[in-house]
Amino acid sequence: MKAKKKIILGATMSLLAGIVFCASTGNVKSLAENPVKSANSTASTQNLFEYDNEIDSSYVTSATSTDSCLTYNFSIKFKSDVKTTTHSYMLGFYGEGDEYLPLTVKYDVTTSSGKVSRESYFDRPTTITNYYGFGSNLGSTDRTLRITLNVRSTEQIDKDSVKLSNIFLAEKLSENSSWTPNLNTNFYLGIKAPANYTGDAIPDPVDSSKMFKVEFEKYGTFAGQTSLIYNIEVDALSHYKTAKASYYSRLSSKLSNGDKEVSSPTLFIRYQLYALSNTSFVITFDDGTVRTYSANNVKPNINLNAGKNTVNFLLGDLKPDHIKSIDIKNLTFYIDIATIDYLKTQPGTAISYAFGNIEVDLTDSKTSNINTYLIISTVIFVVVFAGAAIGLYFYRRNKYKNDEFNRMNTKRYIKSSVTAFIGTGSIYYLILFIFHRSNSLSNTTIVSNPCDVPIVIFGILSIIMIGYYARFFLITYKDHKTKKQIEKLKLNSVDDKQDDGTN
Known part of the structure; x- marks a missing residue:
């Protein structure tokens, strides 16, 4: 009896833990938005091809499109015979305030209402790096960068207008100092393919719909x-x-x-x-x-x-x-x-x-709210189970009211009903959560899932209750079998006494 109470108590606590989890909320941090882009209005502008003849090309290696944008992969290179560049550059400088000068693409777009000028910005390289290095002293003589342009499928970009800006000469103020940008001159690069390049400097985009x-x-x-x-x-x-x-x-x-x-x-x-x-x-x-x-x-x-x-x-x-x-x-x-x-x-x-x-x-779009489904499912389950349990109680009480051996014991019936409620409820919720995990809350890209915890809880609880009932029915079966054997022995004993004339 004590073991039975422990099982019921443990099962009840597990069921409550599962229900409490269902009402809890998750927390996923969102990524921070980029701050507003600044512009350096006091700097002079200059064509970098004219300033540095060691730079070979600035062109688009590939392009894609969707209904809402163009995506370009830019390639910027020094000439192949230049092993050590005379100058190095910072492609964009992602500083603070007025020094937040992201690498920018400027371009003209023909829309239904005429030609407009637009700008798009390259994201910051990393949280600890505030520029893209270009040149021997900054680690790369060949840069490939991807950017998304605000050009819809109904619009047309003017390829001749495309240019990169916010490019700054990198310099050291002293021998032991770090590299810093010279913000007095804002260099820009137009589109120029390598001399031996057979494709277009800006190829036609591959559309996603293909x-x-x-x-x-x-x-x-x-x-x-x-x-x-x-x-x-x-x-x-x-x-x-x-x-x-x-x-x-x-x-x-x-x-x-x-x-x-x-x-x-x-x-x-x-x-x-x-x-x-x-x-x-x-x-x-x-x-x-x-x-x-x-x-x-x-x-x-x-x-x-x-x-x-x-x-x-x-x-x-x-x-x-x-x-x-x-x-x-x-x-x-x-x-x-x-x-x-x-x-x-x-x-x-x-x-x-x-x-x-x-x-x-x-x-x-539609919304599949599992919390709502769980509430409705719980109400249905409780009503059906309670109705069945109460109906069965009155049925058995009336049926066995004159039977001294099978007469209903209300207290014992309530205990067995609670145990049955926990057992069937655990299996019921296990099936519900497995269904929702594989349907409206399935996740193609994730290892864990918010349904995993209740699945584990109700899974363990179901195993415990199935084990409990398996043991209960096994004991009941053995008792029934033993009772039958005893009755058979008694019957045989009576027959033997009748045969030998002792009665």
């Missing part, structure tokens, strides 16, 4: 966490066949998901959302507040299939009812050909595209 489309499906919320659930439609085979024509032609007879049937494939085309640690979500709320979130504990890549994919990103500390828009920043789409057995990339087959900003329509 490979995939992103649609927002719904939010999932629980315990202060919010899951953003997207549908990603992948249709990149045609583009890949063109971009990697020679490799595809050579390997197509071995592909499981190419454009032809293969009886015994050994390779497949792999699609991925790549380097997700660099991806973030910029969320604008109804009151105008803008916050940037990164997904928790992301794994590097998400594998996608051709066709429709559901991808979930678990964030925190945001209320879907007050969200105005969500932009996905720095999303990289990766394609290669890999072996089916060992997932080994075939040489030369990989290609990736970085998209600076993806806007997603939230007009028809």
